[in-house]
Amino acid sequence: MTVQELTDFTPAYPVLLELRPNLGSLEDFLAQAKQQQAHGYRMIAAYDDGEVAAVAGFRAGLCFAWGHHVYVDDLVTAPSARRRGHGAALLEWIDAEARRIGAEQVHLDSGTHRHDAHRRYLASGFAISSFHFTKKTPEV
Template sequence: MSIAELADVTAAHPVLRELRPNLAPLEEFRAQAEQQQAAGYRLIASLDGNGEIAAVAGFRTGRSFAWGHYLYIDDLVTLPAARKQGHAKALLDWIDAEARRLGIGEIHLDSGTSRHDAHRRYRGTGFVIPSLHFSKPTPEA
């Protein structure tokens, strides 16, 4: 298993669809990914023994009054056939090292309330649940 930063995000599209089934078709996805990359989004992959992508993590850095200099994990997913083989932990370890390298004080992520296996992984790697995240659609005018 090895970790690689992906300059071309198209290879991650089928893996990200596991987490986000409503993900845009490939060309739309590529255009949005390029916009996100221009704003600092980075995508890394955990490769299996054959060099195939088994898991991906997408993240960005920022600054806020609430968190200071932070790293936010937008996407973290492992293909079903590759789960429980250490890919998510390897990605999270790489992100920890990158956050240290960048002098970042905190790493954040949100996770759907029904993703219990993911929650166990996050808690097992030092994440805590310090707050609840609320959202709502923008009211129509």
């Protein structure tokens, strides 16, 4: 298994679609990815026998609550590649990158129903530190 940063996000699309089924077409995905990259979004992939087995998208940030941090936006393993250490490898890579850029913390949110993912995050040293609240903005 190897982990490497992607400059072309095309190979990640089928795997990321597992987590984000609302991505739309490949062209829509790549257009949005380009916009997100302009705001510091980066993506890595874990490869197994030359195929993308898992992907993670993340960005560095600075805020009063967390200081200099890395936020993991997306983290998913293809169903056929689960429970083989790909998620752990991606999180280890992100930890190393966070240290390299001087980030003090790594953060992520996870859907309440993703119990297998929660076990991975807890095993990787994450703690459940808060609830994340969301609402849609009112119609204008």
